[in-house]
Amino acid sequence: MQIKKIFQDHVINIISSLVNDGVFVSRPDISRVVVDTPRDTSHGDIAINAAMVLSKDARMAPRELAEIIQSKLSELGDVQKSEIAGPGFINLSLKADFWQRQLTEVLKYKTNYGDSNFGESKKVNVEYVSANPTGPLHVAHARGAVTGDVLANLLRKVGYDVTTEYYINDAGNQVDVLARSAYFRYCEALGHDVGEIPDGLYPGDYMIEVGHCLASEEGDKWYGVDEVEWIKLFREVTVEMMMKTVRSDLAALGIKQDIFTSERALVDAGIVNDVFNDLNSKELIYKGVLEPPKGMKPDDWERREQTLFKSTSFGDDIDRPLKKSDGSWTYFANDIAYHYDKHRRGYEFMINIFGADHSGYVKRMKAAVSAITGRSDTLNIKLCQIVHLKKGGKPIRMSKRSGNFITLRDLIDEVGKDVVRFIMLTRKNDTQMEFDLKKVVDHSRDNPVFYLQYAHARCCSVLRNAPEILGNPKLTLNLLHDADFSKLDDPGELDLIRQVVSWPQVVEAAAEVQEPHRLAYYLNDLAELFHALWNKGRDNSSLRFVNSENPDLTVARLALVQAVAFVIASGLNVFGIEPVEELR
RNA sequence: GCGCCCGUAGCUCAACUGGAUAGAGCACGUGCCUUCUAAGCACGGGGUUGCAGGUUCGAGUCCUGCCGGGCGCGCCA
Numbered sequence: 001m002q003i004k005k006i007f008q009d010h011v012i013n014i015i016s017s018l019v020n021d022g023v024f025v026s027r028p029d030i031s032r033v034v035v036d037t038p039r040d041t042s043h044g045d046i047a048i049n050a051a052m053v054l055s056k057d058a059r060m061a062p063r064e065l066a067e068i069i070q071s072k073l074s075e076l077g078d079v080q081k082s083e084i085a086g087p088g089f090i091n092l093s094l095k096a097d098f099w100q101r102q103l104t105e106v107l108k109y110k111t112n113y114g115d116s117n118f119g120e121s122k123k124v125n126v127e128y129v130s131a132n133p134t135g136p137l138h139v140a141h142a143r144g145a146v147t148g149d150v151l152a153n154l155l156r157k158v159g160y161d162v163t164t165e166y167y168i169n170d171a172g173n174q175v176d177v178l179a180r181s182a183y184f185r186y187c188e189a190l191g192h193d194v195g196e197i198p199d200g201l202y203p204g205d206y207m208i209e210v211g212h213c214l215a216s217e218e219g220d221k222w223y224g225v226d227e228v229e230w231i232k233l234f235r236e237v238t239v240e241m242m243m244k245t246v247r248s249d250l251a252a253l254g255i256k257q258d259i260f261t262s263e264r265a266l267v268d269a270g271i272v273n274d275v276f277n278d279l280n281s282k283e284l285i286y287k288g289v290l291e292p293p294k295g296m297k298p299d300d301w302e303r304r305e306q307t308l309f310k311s312t313s314f315g316d317d318i319d320r321p322l323k324k325s326d327g328s329w330t331y332f333a334n335d336i337a338y339h340y341d342k343h344r345r346g347y348e349f350m351i352n353i354f355g356a357d358h359s360g361y362v363k364r365m366k367a368a369v370s371a372i373t374g375r376s377d378t379l380n381i382k383l384c385q386i387v388h389l390k391k392g393g394k395p396i397r398m399s400k401r402s403g404n405f406i407t408l409r410d411l412i413d414e415v416g417k418d419v420v421r422f423i424m425l426t427r428k429n430d431t432q433m434e435f436d437l438k439k440v441v442d443h444s445r446d447n448p449v450f451y452l453q454y455a456h457a458r459c460c461s462v463l464r465n466a467p468e469i470l471g472n473p474k475l476t477l478n479l480l481h482d483a484d485f486s487k488l489d490d491p492g493e494l495d496l497i498r499q500v501v502s503w504p505q506v507v508e509a510a511a512e513v514q515e516p517h518r519l520a521y522y523l524n525d526l527a528e529l530f531h532a533l534w535n536k537g538r539d540n541s542s543l544r545f546v547n548s549e550n551p552d553l554t555v556a557r558l559a560l561v562q563a564v565a566f567v568i569a570s571g572l573n574v575f576g577i578e579p580v581e582e583l584r
Numbered sequence: 585g586c587g588c589c590c591g592u593a594g595c596u597c598a599a600c601u602g603g604a605u606a607g608a609g610c611a612c613g614u615g616c617c618u619u620c621u622a623a624g625c626a627c628g629g630g631g632u633u634g635c636a637g638g639u640u641c642g643a644g645u646c647c648u649g650c651c652g653g654g655c656g657c658g659c660c661a
Contacts, residue, residue, distance in 0.1 A: 004600095040604070049603065052641060062641065086604050087641050132661065172661050263661095293657050295585025306658070317587060317657090325659045335661095359588050360656035383589070386654075393595095427597065430589060432654070434596060443623040445609065454623060462620050469620075509600055521598060524608080535625035539616075546620055561620095583623070 002505040003102070007046050007092070008035040014072045015050065018058075023068065028057040037502065044081070044091035045099075045498070048073075051088040062088030096494060100485035102501035106563040107481045111570045114507040119160030125342050126152040128257075128353035129250065130167040133242040134178045135204055137249040137408040140355060143384040145408075146424040146576075148353040149255045150516045151382070153574045158511040163347070164257040166246075167338060170239045171263040172331060178202060178242070179234040183222070185211025186234070190220050210241055249408050254417055254576045266337050272329050275340040275372070276322070284310045284371055290318060309336070314367035314376070336368045339379065343372055350379045351514070356430075359383055382514060385432040387424070392438040415441050418577045422449040425520045425575060443583075448524055452568060453580050455527035458534060459565035460581040466546045466558055480559035487556040490543060492533040496560065499526050503567045507574075516574070523571045530564050 012030055019028065032053040035046060051066030058065050066084045073090065074082045078098040083091050106113045128148025131141050148164070156162045169175075181202040188194045189211040197203045214237060222230040243260070250256065266272070279285050288308050292301045308319040309332075322333040342350055350369065354361065362381045369379035389396040389406070396406065412420055419440050426448060427433040439446045467475050488497060503522070510518040537544035545557045569579040 034603080036600075036603080038604075039599080039607080043604070047603080052603090055641080089604070091604095169661060174661060290658055293586070296657070301658080304659075321658055323659085328659095330659080331661050356589075356655055358656080358661095361661095362588070383655095385589075431597085432590075436596085439596095439610085445624085447623090448609085450623065451609095454621080458621060458624090465620055506600080513601060515601090517598090518600075521608085522600095528608085531624055532626085534620080535616085535622085538619075538622085538625075541619065544620060583621070 002508065003502065004035050004037065004046075004505050007048070008033075010073065010076060011035055011048055011050055011069070014069055015054070017072075018068065023065075024054070024057045025059050026057045028054045037505075038091070043085065043089070044083070044093040046092040046094065048090040048092070049088075051084075051090060055088070066090050096489060097486060099494060099497045099501065100488055103485050103488075103497060103559060103563050104481065106500060106503075106566055107477065107559060110566050111573060113566055114157060114504045114570050116158045116504065116508060118158040118508050118511065119155060121159060121161045122348045123346055124155055124160045124162050124349045124351065125165055125345075125347040126155070126162060126351045126353070127165045127167055127342075129246075129255075130169065131246065132169045132174055133239045133246060134174055134202055135242065136206055136245050139387065139389060139406050139408055139411050142253070142408055142411060142420055143387050143424045143429070144353045144355055145250065145253055145255055146421050147382065147384055147429050147516065148351075149253075150421070150425060150575055151351065151353075151514055153576065154507070154511050154516050154519070155514075157574055158508055160349075163259060165259045165261060165342075166257045168239070168243060168260055168262045168264075169331075170235075171267050171334060175235050175239055176231060178238050179231050180227075181207050182210045182214060182234050182238040183227075183230065186214040186218075187211075187223060189215035190223055192223065206245070210238055213237075213241065252409060252412050252417065253420065261338065261341070263334055263338065266341060267329065267334060271341055272333055272337040275337045276333070278340070279309060279336075279371060282371065284313065285322070286310065286319075288319065290321070309333075309364075309368065309371075311364045311367035311371075314370040316363040316367045320364045332364060332368075335365065336372070339365070339369050340372050343369070343378070348378070352379065352381045354381055354383050356383050356385045380514065382429055384429050388432065388434045390434055390436040390438075393436065396437075411437075419447070419449050421576055422452075422520065425517050428515065428517055448520070449577070450583075452523055452527050452572070454583055455530045456565055456568045456572075456579045457581060457583040459530070459561045459568070462545050462561050463558060463565070464581075466554065469546050469548050470551060470554060471548075472551070475555075475558065477562070479555060480562050483556040483559040484552055485556055485559065487553045488560055490536075492529075492536050492543070493557070493560060496526075496529045496533055496564065499529050500560075500563050500567050503570065519571050519574060523568060526564065526567060 011033060015028060015030065015033070018024065033048070033050045035048050037045065038047040050069055052062045055062040055065050063084055066088045070082050070084055070090050073079060073092060078094050079092050080095045081093040085091050109115065126148055129137070129141055129145045131137055152162045152164045177200065184194060184197060184201055185207045214234065276285070286308055287305050289303055289305050290308070304325065306321040307323040309322050311320050312318065320332055321330055324330055339350065352365070362383070365381065366376070366379050370376045415437055423435055423440055440449070441447065443450050445451050463475070488494065506518060506522045510516055533543070545554070545561055547554050572579045
């Protein structure tokens with residue numbers, strides 16, 4: 001149970017009893033009442049704004065109403081002190097015993113502490129990466145990959161039924177270009193003089209292997225043959241090989257999506273026609289002419305009647321074309337079909353992780369999903385902004401044209417999977433960020449992963465060494481669970497306890513707004529409090545966790561240490577990072 | 585020209601989706617290892633939250649208008 005919720009319930013009960021007592025002249029809007037943990041500790045443990053937001057309904061001054069609510073709250077057993085502050089906040093300080101008791105929960109649930117049923121097993125689909133299958137993943141994909149993966153973990157933790165998915169764009173022009181690039185390398189592998197790679201083909205060295213593969217599988221039977229004869233085969237084989245690379249790149253990041261959906265398969269199955277008919281029956285499709293965008297110079301603009309989807313009916317700026325001039329479906333049309341398919345598979349919510357370069361696509365996609373499902377909140381799109389790579393403060397530039405971009409694999413090889421994962425989560429997803437490859441491999445506070453792992457390792461170290469110092473080899477979890485937590489009364493210990501037991505509400509808040517980066521900040525704060533307490537023991541030996549002369553106190557402290565380790569591990573599990581027990 | 589995102593300490597970024605005196609890290613300065621991991625800790629200076637209005641008990645957060653940066657804008661995906 002979240003601490004906030006406990007007191008939220010108390011406050012709501014008090015207000016409804018005041019309603020019965022006739023204190024309010026108009027019906028108070030409970031939803032405006034916020035029960036919070038204030039950031040300034042001098043404001044106590046719980047802050048309540050009820051008196052300020054409801055004063056008008058009671059025709060009272062905020063502080064006057066506050067006094068009435070306060071007197072009821074002060075009767076609660078766990079409240080040590082209550083006061084009215086500022087414009088009418090009610091601040092509660094809770095008894096140490098209340099906080100200490102919460103540790104029992106942590107030791108009971110271990111690394112599952114923070115799990116909840118907030119999501120009520122609702123089906124959610126999280127789609128991320130979905131890079132074109134035309135080469136290995138590069139660094140630009142890293143942020144979206146990690147954000148999607150961790151968001152999925154986070155939603156699972158709070159009780160959603162999550163499916164992760166990758167959409168393979170294997171139906172467009174680009175895969176024909178890919179097939180031609182493969183054919184070029186195939187001819188090269190057969191030993192023919194092919195010259196330089198023609199403009200427009202994928203120039204990367206990774207295609208050489210594809211060419212060799214095709215040459216050894218197929219021999220020279222396609223050499224000199226017309227394109228229509230070989231393109232389908234080359235397309236399929238090459239896409240398959242590219243996806244193998246993509247899957248292995250994702251695996252190197254610790255990611256494995258549940259489902260891979262092929263765009264081409266959807267088209268072949270006729271789903272685009274299905275959704276077209278569906279939208280057509282809703283009178284959302286018409287033939288019309290779009291005006292060219294103002295302020296731009298459309299070099300090859302040509303007025304043309306098109307098949308359009310009425311996305312303006314759902315908040316988009318202009319209606320969007322569904323068919324190209326050659327009569328084939330646009331990418332957008334296929335994508336509508338894809339989301340139609342997801343909808344038919346029964347997902348109540350869909351989350352797409354996009355790169356910032358797709359921001360212009362958000363409105364039309366949400367419009368399409370609204371049209372399909374009849375609900376505007378089915379699809380949520382998270383944009384991941386650009387990551388500027390640096391090394392020792394110097395920007396790393398990369399040129400796509402030569403094919404010499406930095407691959408995701410390069411990045412992982414250089415700094416490690418865990419660092420890539422964690423750093424991507426130290427910023428809000430929709431703000432640009434810097435990533436300095438040099439700083440994050442240091443074993444210092446510059447490297448937030450190590451700072452956290454160090455805290456976890458220290459916890460493990462204490463728990464490892466304690467039995468020997470105490471002369472008691474049996475330090476079971478049951479023993480820790482039943483410890484006398486009232487002995488944990490040092491301010492540093494209580495600060496740490498408060499942080500540890502606020503984990504469930506941090507998890508739920510992060511899940512609710514879909515912002516996994518909040519966990520990173522919480523965990524950093526937790527590690528900071530732990531390191532601080534550790535060092536207090538250096539200055540004052542009576543604060544050391546292990547005290548051979550006071551076994552009861554020691555067991556209580558070890559329980560706290562164990563709780564810290566559980567919560568760090570719980571957080572790292574969400575991040576897909578293995579907590580380490582030793583750092584030496 | 586239009587749309588979306590962003591602008592917070594010298595630098596990199598938070599701020600619990602409207603709360604109280606806007607917080608961390610880095611950098612700079614000063615201290616702390618006989619002791620559970622000093623890969624750490626403690627203390628200190630540093631701000632008109634881009635600018636100007638508005639909404640209200642209360643604004644970094646919401647609204648309007650400017651300034652500055654990023655991304656995107658039919659027949660690419």
